[in-house]
Amino acid sequence: MKILVGVKRVIDYNVKVRVKADQSNVDLTNVKMAMNPFCEIAVEEAVRLKEAGVASEVIVMSVGTTQSQEQLRNALALGADRAIWVEAESDIEPLNVAKAFAAVVEKEQPGLVILGKQSIDSDNNQMGQMLAALTKRPQGTFASKLVIDGDKALVTREIDGGLRTVALTLPAIVTTDLRLNEPRYAKLPDIMKAKRKPLDTLSLADLGVTPKSHYRLDKVEAPSTRSAGIKVASVDELISKLKDEAKVI
């Protein structure tokens, strides 16, 4: 079984982003970029399935700018076998990304596609569900456990009330939640080896996708900030502030 994994280049999760003075967007100049953390979890899960003999090949794919190849190389160093880079603007919309993935799914016929649940930049949480709809494959979103059992994937999902397990008939689409696994770090020899692994370049046109704009970004503002509070010295002071000043208890 082949596994296709989505890898998105995003701002590093430790960086607090700033809005540009002209409010046209956030300012990403000289900001540290990295693989979306949920994609790291997706790569890790796929590599573990390969190590366990369940998967035969792990293909990683990114739709984005030239620099996205850094994140693909990183995924190759973590154990993926080959990479597909589809050239696009960095702010390409999820439905267009889903169409590009659908075209690759059609061509490669992976038994499983593993994606992150959410990009930490756009906070969309859409692509996997859209891909499942376009490819008519069952979906298991927000996975904290994944077991492949014959022609089924048993996916334990993190839901608002707790956990829910669903059975999907393969081929299927899974999106990762935080508790699925703890991703490994790439080792230096693997980083060297990754440089020689295949990385194919495609355009959206090669995949038959004409990107459409479904939104227009009009403005990006900084959120309202909270006015600085005070430090209290004791539990007694805290309780009296909450009772008499804030009136919340």
Place this chain on the structure above:
Amino acid sequence: MTTLLIAEHNSSTLSSATLCALTAAQAIGNDIHVLVVGKNVESVADEAASLSGVAKVLCANADVYEYALAEPMGDLIVYLAANYSHIIAPSNSESKDFMPRVAALLDVGQMSDICAVLSADQFKRPIYAGNAIATVTALDAKKVITVRASSFDKNAQQNDQKCPVETIDFVAESVLSSWQSDDITESERPDLSSASRIVSGGRGVGSGENFALVEALADKLGAAVGASRAAVDAGFVSNDLQVGQTGKIVAPDLYMAFGISGAIQHLAGMKDSKVIVAVNKDEDAPIFQVADYGLVGDLFTIIPEMVGKL
């Protein structure tokens, strides 16, 4: 132009998030139809029919909808979509699962987690863990939208006369995925998403047993219990208590954070709370930058003292 609002419910009542999404739907300005989907949900449909501002309730009642699986939910909504310009739902783990399917099947974009309605096609939504707020115009004729409930007031007004309830006979087929089991956290405490007070614990709480302290204070205050990712990852509490960018977004009157450092991902989920209290033994912890009242000290002495004095 009509808006279809997909109700969130627990098979017996509508969630408060649905009432918040109704406020957002009213700001869009169309007639509003509410869709209630599930198994044995007639009473929920009846409840929706008495909400002010709702012109019609659609009720789809069938076994296949019992667990709100994304595939049948998506098919049902797409089946109904022809009559609607806006399809909206409160953002929750179910709608996040099926709404993007609806958008893809209709070949339109989805607007996730709006926090303000500026017009029928222009909205605000948080991006980058809420560190930026985008104003976005939806260009498709049909708009698929999820609503951040904590950004809207509840519309709990009742109409004297109930609106009509229409039964939807369309039964989606579900063949490729099936429900297996649930492991739902049972709790007597208020629901985290809608509680007016929340007491949260982080890695500093140290263990699952120690969380009893956080719970004791929550019970004194009639509050819900929340947690940071670190506390969930370490197994102190279950995943449904995680507050943050990728967990639950809350905005209670009072949010108390014990042993939580204040990473941007955690702040993203609680910084719109009315009053924030932080207790941390590190006086430089970033959580103090958003706290109205900060107390530097050891939670293991502070919580018992608070429980004793309240």
